[in-house]
Amino acid sequence: MDNKFYITTPIYYPSDKLHIGHTYCTVATDVLARYHRLRGEDVMFLTGTDEHGQKIEDKAREAGVTPKEFVDRIVEGPQGVLDLWKLMNISNDRFIRTTDGYHMSSVQKIFKKMYENGDIYKGTYKGKYCKPCESFWTESQLVDGKCPDCGREVQDAEEEAYFFRLSKYADRVRDLLVSTDFLQPRSRVNEMVKNFIDPGLEDLCVSRTSFTWGIPVDFDPGHVVYVWVDALSNYITALGYLNDEKDGYDRYWPADVHVVGKEIVRFHSIIWPAMLMSLDLPLPKHVFGHGWLLLDGSKMAKSKGNVVDPYILARQFGVDALRFFLMRTFPFGSDGNFANELLIQTINTDLANDLGNLVSRTTAMVNKFFGGNLPAGCGVSDEDKALLEKLHSGDGPVVSVSGGAPDVELLAMASGLRSLYEDAMAQFAPHKALEEIFKVIQRANKYIDENAPWALAKDMAFNGPRLAHVLYNLLETARICAVLLTPFMPESMVKLFAQIGAPESAQTWDSTVWGVLSDTAAVTKGENLFPRVDMDKALEELEAAKEAALKAAQGTTIEVEPQLEEKVDFDTFCKSDFRVVKVKACDAVKKSAKLLRFTLDDGTGTDRQILSGIHKWYEPEDLIGKTLVAIVNLPPRKMMGLESNGMLISAIHTENGEECLHLIMVDDAIPAGAKLC
Numbered sequence: 001m002d003n004k005f006y007i008t009t010p011i012y013y014p015s016d017k018l019h020i021g022h023t024y025c026t027v028a029t030d031v032l033a034r035y036h037r038l039r040g041e042d043v044m045f046l047t048g049t050d051e052h053g054q055k056i057e058d059k060a061r062e063a064g065v066t067p068k069e070f071v072d073r074i075v076e077g078p079q080g081v082l083d084l085w086k087l088m089n090i091s092n093d094r095f096i097r098t099t100d101g102y103h104m105s106s107v108q109k110i111f112k113k114m115y116e117n118g119d120i121y122k123g124t125y126k127g128k129y130c131k132p133c134e135s136f137w138t139e140s141q142l143v144d145g146k147c148p149d150c151g152r153e154v155q156d157a158e159e160e161a162y163f164f165r166l167s168k169y170a171d172r173v174r175d176l177l178v179s180t181d182f183l184q185p186r187s188r189v190n191e192m193v194k195n196f197i198d199p200g201l202e203d204l205c206v207s208r209t210s211f212t213w214g215i216p217v218d219f220d221p222g223h224v225v226y227v228w229v230d231a232l233s234n235y236i237t238a239l240g241y242l243n244d245e246k247d248g249y250d251r252y253w254p255a256d257v258h259v260v261g262k263e264i265v266r267f268h269s270i271i272w273p274a275m276l277m278s279l280d281l282p283l284p285k286h287v288f289g290h291g292w293l294l295l296d297g298s299k300m301a302k303s304k305g306n307v308v309d310p311y312i313l314a315r316q317f318g319v320d321a322l323r324f325f326l327m328r329t330f331p332f333g334s335d336g337n338f339a340n341e342l343l344i345q346t347i348n349t350d351l352a353n354d355l356g357n358l359v360s361r362t363t364a365m366v367n368k369f370f371g372g373n374l375p376a377g378c379g380v381s382d383e384d385k386a387l388l389e390k391l392h393s394g395d396g397p398v399v400s401v402s403g404g405a406p407d408v409e410l411l412a413m414a415s416g417l418r419s420l421y422e423d424a425m426a427q428f429a430p431h432k433a434l435e436e437i438f439k440v441i442q443r444a445n446k447y448i449d450e451n452a453p454w455a456l457a458k459d460m461a462f463n464g465p466r467l468a469h470v471l472y473n474l475l476e477t478a479r480i481c482a483v484l485l486t487p488f489m490p491e492s493m494v495k496l497f498a499q500i501g502a503p504e505s506a507q508t509w510d511s512t513v514w515g516v517l518s519d520t521a522a523v524t525k526g527e528n529l530f531p532r533v534d535m536d537k538a539l540e541e542l543e544a545a546k547e548a549a550l551k552a553a554q555g556t557t558i559e560v561e562p563q564l565e566e567k568v569d570f571d572t573f574c575k576s577d578f579r580v581v582k583v584k585a586c587d588a589v590k591k592s593a594k595l596l597r598f599t600l601d602d603g604t605g606t607d608r609q610i611l612s613g614i615h616k617w618y619e620p621e622d623l624i625g626k627t628l629v630a631i632v633n634l635p636p637r638k639m640m641g642l643e644s645n646g647m648l649i650s651a652i653h654t655e656n657g658e659e660c661l662h663l664i665m666v667d668d669a670i671p672a673g674a675k676l677c
């Protein structure tokens, strides 16, 4: 077996903060990468950022910074791309930025090589350009005169440019798509052939002169390399192709799979293979085009304002639950409609009810009935051995056994799980792999009810051995499932292994056969791995978090009242008597929403009462003992039937349109009655 596995995500545009749609793509790739590592393969998992192009140049100009400063902030800054992948526990081995020097010089060499072999030539570009997508389209490809990808307006464009002889490779690329399993899922092949190849593959414009934020064509200053040639090359430059800074090209190329979203399948399944053919390099084994996460039926996009923030979801539900939800709910390859309700339901049904319950019930019973250690000899029985032998004696794997005795069914399902899981993962169908795991988990929960361990425990002398065997079977099922769940929820599975007493040797791919767990493993009842989520409360909290994030993103606008033009003479000013006062008591005035009544020590020996309309900002009990400032020679005023003798001094401003008030509090060391001057 070839023991290496090279897998990539697309490199992301750092033009805005990434959203849950981007996270979906990266988590799926991470799950596949972790799965191959679990199998003991030498995995190279690459991700990165695609930092050139007009869109970034424009955005940087708007923000008043250089393009490099702009992308640095989105890639490296708080809640930036690197930070998000760290949060989501993404296990990439390398991270490439297309502004990295080694990549840029490799791309120049790639461009030159294609030029020198006659596949790149100079001409005049006339056509339609979609700026947001940075894509050129022919008239026939437009949909209602608009960009077929994003539906936005396209512009006429004409300029001197270099072209790549894509047309030359049309037949070879068509053959690759139609006659091999290069492009997955298969349903995408027809789309590519019908929409792009059969109408006639035109040569591709691969340089621009209308902007400068790109990799310069070194033999023709003024031209920068078209962003897709720059971006696609990352998959080989990151392995050291035509540079000395990186290595691994000989080991890892060709890639086993490029995981990409469906809108960029065209670039990966037509342009990229043609470029590689031109360079005379081997082709990647597969491109997998997954579907989109939709919100209210349309693709999430920052520009449409319908994005979901992965930080909010991860904070609320935990990273593993979020990773699991993304993989469990939406068949990889199809579009899926995101909804918070769906996320919460999945957590409650699969994680809290099914998996969480299996583990907590089993560990609780091992603790209660056996003090945390099952007795030696309760594990795999002779009958189990005979059964397992029978199950595996056939040529194919055991698919399912139904209608048999509970032990037979459970053992058959758990021991046959790995091969079903393996098939699903080989088809890039993590959702199917999870489906198989949860069938086994559900079967195990049913097995608890069928065997009623609590009833067996009533007569330990007679039923003890059977009870121990039932619990062993449950622990073993949970363990096998947990090993196979590790790529999806790495951190939670570590905790689960600790609870069921599975050492590292029982967490490996090879251990996913029946009977590896020691029958005397030390079981502990740890924290609840997946607490149930209260739907209404969580939805409310998510809404509040979304609003707070929106406000923070809009930036805080603070306004203060303009200063007065009119002058006041010094003598008049001096007539105002400001004193330091200490709050002896404070309570809310009955029937008033605003007023607080203060009893103040003003240094005279007689308490002073002041009423102040500040309940919106302060609770009375928080103010007792504070040292404040008051003007004490205002004429008395009645409010809600109570007399106010003076006014407490505060500062006010508006923040995001809302009035904010702060009582002026001074050093407690200043004695009551001290005059301000």
Ligand code: MSP
Pocket (backbone or CB within 6 Å): 009, 010, 011, 012, 013, 014, 020, 021, 022, 024, 025, 050, 231, 232, 233, 234, 259, 260, 261, 262, 263, 264, 291, 292, 293, 294, 299, 300, 301
């Ligand atoms: N820079 C290019 C890729 C170059 S690869 C040589 C690009 N970047 S992107 O940031 O716009 O998208 C990166 C990936 O995120 C793509 O695979 C894209 O499909 C995926 N997604 C972005 N929004 C998505 C959803 N709403 N749902 C699922 N995936 C989505 O394209």
